Amino acid sequence: MTPLHKTAIILAAGLGTRMKSRHPKVTHRIAGLPMLSHLINSLTPLYDRIVVVTGPDMPAITALAAPHPTLIQTERLGTAHAARAAEAQFGEGLVSIIYGDNPLLTAPIFQALIDAVSGPDAAGLALIGTHPPNPGAFGRIITEHGTAQRIIESADATEAEKAITLCNIGGFTGHAAALRTWLRSIDNHNAKAEYYLTDLVARARADGQTVRVIEAPWEQCLGVNSRAELAAAEAALQTRLRAAALAAGVTMTAPDTVFLAADTILAPDVTIEPNVMFGPGVRLAPDVTIRAFSYLEGCTIEPGAIIGPFARIRPGSLIGEGAHVGNFCEVKATHLGSKAKVNHLSYLGDASIGARTNIGAGTITCNYDGSAKHRTTIGADAFIGSDVALVAPVTVGDGAIIGAGSIITENVAADALALARARQVQKPGRARTLRQRHKQPKDQ
Numbered sequence: 001m002t003p004l005h006k007t008a009i010i011l012a013a014g015l016g017t018r019m020k021s022r023h024p025k026v027t028h029r030i031a032g033l034p035m036l037s038h039l040i041n042s043l044t045p046l047y048d049r050i051v052v053v054t055g056p057d058m059p060a061i062t063a064l065a066a067p068h069p070t071l072i073q074t075e076r077l078g079t080a081h082a083a084r085a086a087e088a089q090f091g092e093g094l095v096s097i098i099y100g101d102n103p104l105l106t107a108p109i110f111q112a113l114i115d116a117v118s119g120p121d122a123a124g125l126a127l128i129g130t131h132p133p134n135p136g137a138f139g140r141i142i143t144e145h146g147t148a149q150r151i152i153e154s155a156d157a158t159e160a161e162k163a164i165t166l167c168n169i170g171g172f173t174g175h176a177a178a179l180r181t182w183l184r185s186i187d188n189h190n191a192k193a194e195y196y197l198t199d200l201v202a203r204a205r206a207d208g209q210t211v212r213v214i215e216a217p218w219e220q221c222l223g224v225n226s227r228a229e230l231a232a233a234e235a236a237l238q239t240r241l242r243a244a245a246l247a248a249g250v251t252m253t254a255p256d257t258v259f260l261a262a263d264t265i266l267a268p269d270v271t272i273e274p275n276v277m278f279g280p281g282v283r284l285a286p287d288v289t290i291r292a293f294s295y296l297e298g299c300t301i302e303p304g305a306i307i308g309p310f311a312r313i314r315p316g317s318l319i320g321e322g323a324h325v326g327n328f329c330e331v332k333a334t335h336l337g338s339k340a341k342v343n344h345l346s347y348l349g350d351a352s353i354g355a356r357t358n359i360g361a362g363t364i365t366c367n368y369d370g371s372a373k374h375r376t377t378i379g380a381d382a383f384i385g386s387d388v389a390l391v392a393p394v395t396v397g398d399g400a401i402i403g404a405g406s407i408i409t410e411n412v413a414a415d416a417l418a419l420a421r422a423r424q425v426q427k428p429g430r431a432r433t434l435r436q437r438h439k440q441p442k443d444q
Contacts, residue, residue, distance in 0.1 A: 008050045054072060113128065166215075264278045312330045360388060
């Protein structure tokens with residue numbers, strides 16, 4: 001049997017008005033990733049085509065959706081009107097219509113929707129429901145004998161209907177031909193004079209079709225319409241990410257203080273101390289230790305390396321096996337070789353540091369000349385003294401030693417000792433003379 005072609009339509013035309021934002025709602029980030037990207041990542045393994053419906057003048061959404069196509073809802077007349085804008089993209093298989101402000105829904109929920117409308121016991125329509133702790137403004141799902149009969153929007157519900165706790169989350173899934181017919185029949189005879197996607201349930205029932213509700217945990221159904229709801233979704237996703245990390249063999253001594261990005265990759269036997277934050281694009285190998293109050297983004301940490309406390313690892317950095325980056329050090333676009341150490345108050349930017357090299361306290365690579373970035377290359381087994389400035393572009397050979405306080409502007413050969421500082425001058429007895437001068441009365 002030929003598998004049905006599956007299309008997902010994401011409705012993402014929301015302006016973010018309640019968020020008091022000039023940015024489209026689905027571009028706001030949770031765990032370092034825009035809401036729209038969370039949904040696309042969950043849908044991609046299951047659907048053959050993903051289409052995003054957006055509003056006019058929203059290039060940020062088009063950029064986020066790429067390479068998936070976007071369609072424009074020219075007028076915001078309701079969710080059914082938005083879905084109708086994508087009708088030409090439905091194809092001839094199964095279609096799921098997803099709200100873009102539900103970023104925490106996972107692939108198993110979407111798979112359950114697909115299963116509900118395919119196979120020998122298929123329903124004509126399926127949707128996602130949940131039991132919120134406070135149903136509030138959610139549309140209520142009216143059921144009979146375990147199947148949905150209709151959805152009533154909160155604004156149109158009676159007090160008895162508002163007492164129902166099973167609420168609509170969306171995810172309407174059915175066969176393309178039926179969805180086209182039902183969408184075209186939806187009117188706007190309601191309190192808001194909008195075309196409600198929720199009316200699909202009544203249209204399907206009127207057509208004699210069974211409507212199945214896939215119940216999802218509330219923690220996956222947190223919609224985002226305000227900054228407070230964005231924070232709640234962040235907290236829920238962080239709880240999910242931490243639980244997954246702990247189950248995978250990661251040690252976190254204070255999990256609630258660790259903040260992960262959606263794409264953070266943590267190997268077993270990683271140890272993370274309190275108050276650590278991960279930006280996007282971090283990969284940690286086994287036996288890595290991240291000490292307290294460190295921030296990592298866009299970097300790879302190889303086995304056995306130790307980061308922090310109070311360290312910042314910026315994008316483009318590779319910290320080698322067994323290397324150490326200590327307190328108040330910043331590393332950016334730098335390869336720190338295996339067992340190399342930069343332990344105190346240093347900045348390494350646009351640099352390559354060889355294996356077992358020691359970087360002294362207060363060392364900086366001067367990588368920016370005001371218009372361009374330049375690289376510093378330091379070989380293996382070198383020793384860089386404290387308070388050294390390496391003015392890029394510059395190369396220091398294997399085994400070289402740089403004296404403390406030096407400003408290095410020229411290449412240093414392998415095994416050479418480089419000193420670039422003023423000669424010390426000593427004036428015997430001058431300190432006593434100066435103290436006596438300071439004790440003399442000042443002229444009135």
